[in-house]
Amino acid sequence: MSKPTTNFSSSPQFPLIPHHPPLSKPKILSLKPLCSQDPNPNSTKTLTLISLFTAIPDWSDRIKERGMQQKRSLYNHEKWVHHRSSLRHIRHLISSVSSRVILSLIPPVITFTSVAALVACYNSAILANLLPEFFPVLRASSLPYQLTAPALALLLVFRTEASYSRYEEGRKAWTKVISGTNDFARQVIASVSSSSDGSLKKAILQYVMAFPVALKCHLVHGSDIERDLQSLLEVDDLAVVLSSKHRPRCIIEFISQGLQMLNLDEAKRNMLESKISCFHEGIGVCEQLMGIPIPLSYTRLTSRFLVLWHLTLPIILWDDCNWIVVPATFVSAASLFCIEEVGVLIEEPFPMLALDELCKLVHSNIQEAIATEKLIQAQLKAKRKSRSSEHSPNGWPSS
Known part of the structure; x- marks a missing residue:
């Protein structure tokens, strides 16, 4: 019996496959980035939906924060004339499109106006028999709103008044800081007359000019203290201040140590040391306002x-206004939310104050006092000499 023959070993029926990897083999690595970027399509859709809803609020918040970092200016006579001009109403109306207060109200105003439009569409569809009869018309009595309207008005007034009181307290605190800085610099200029203390006196006055700048940077978010102080302090002093955790108190320590090294009698030194207390008081009040908001x-x-x-306002106004509920809701939301927004903005008083201008004013006042010190002393000495030459030794005018 003959054995069955097989052709697998001698003459293969299929072409030989080369030993190197086939070119058509899919590369798994090329698919990994796509899988890692989009492991769950639903999550991507959710993120896109969330980003769509938050796009307008994020945009309005950026405008608001950019406005908070704008530098305010002090008023002079020309600005007061412009401020009380009869055309101010037209000017303020035109500038509404660039007002950060109004632009920050776009998200809530659009939301509530859209709700009013939806309520109006729904009620109109019910009245036009476009929906089944078991759907109710959204309407309600206006009596609850008439009873609660005074409560809302008082709440907004008290909220804004509390914010303004904080603004006023911050303004008064900075008024004391600026006046205390000018007074302290005047006392240093008048008290230190020794030529050996000239360089130390100049350094102390630089620290005095740097203190309100450091306090401003300590209170206002986004301030660049290194840029603001580099023209007031030397490099080594600036490095010490920047490495400190509390920059204003570090500058006060520079001032205090500098007073101890001056050649002064004890009474003058104690008098100058007592003037530093207004700096500590200003820091305490400002930090309290920053750290403790309205409840x-x-x-x-x-x-x-x-x-x-x-x-609920569109439901209340539907019977009386019908489709007018849409503009009525818009006007109400724009007005009341604007009052609330102003209260929130002035609750943090320091970005609202012209602190940069006040610091520049202190710097210019002290520089002017330093520049005119010798001139005033020369004028007074000349007057003293002229008066003594006009009188006789016994005190009677010479004939």
Whole structure:
């Protein structure tokens, strides 16, 4: 019996496959970045939806924060004339498109106006029999709103008044700091007359000019203290100040140590040391205003009251206004939220004050006092000599 023959070993039926990897083999590495970027398509859609909803609030917040970092200017006579001009209403109306307060209100105003439009569309569809009859018309009595309107008005007024009181307290604190700085510099210029203390006197006056700048940078977010102080302090002093955790107190320590090294009698030194207390007091008041806001429950209550009020406002006004509820809701939201927004902005007083201009004013006042010191002394010495020559030794005028 003959054995069956197989052709697998002698003459293969299939072409030989080369031993190197085939060119058509898919590269797995090329697919990994795509998989890592989009492991879950639903999450990508969710992120896109969230970013779409937050795009306008993020844009308005950027405008608001950019406005908070703008430098304010002190008023002079020309600016006061411009401020009380009869054309101010037209000017303020035209500048509404660039107002950061108004632009920051775009998200809530658009939201509540859209809700009013949806309520109007729904009620109109019900009245036109476009929806089943079991859908109710959204309407309610206006009596609850008439009863709660005075409460909302008082809440907004008290909220804004509390914010303005903080603004006023911050302004008064900086008024004391500026006046104390000018007075302290005047006392140093008048008290230190020794030529051996000339360089130390100049350094102390530089520290005095640097203190309000350091306090401003300590209070206002986004300030560049290194840029602001590099023209006032020497490089080694600036390095010590920048390495300190509390820059204004570090400059006060420079001033205090410099006073101890002056050749002064004890009475003058104690008098100058007592003047430093206004610096510490100013720091304490300003840090208290920065660290302790208006009670958060008060702010939250105002916000919740406004939101609930405008969510239900179209339902209350439907019977009397019909489609007018849309512009009525727009006007109400724009007005009331604008009052609340102003209260929130001035609650942090220091970005609202012209602190850069006040610091420049202190610098120019001290520089002017230093420049005129010798001139005034020469004038007074000349007057003293002329008066003594006009009188006789016994005190009677010479004939």
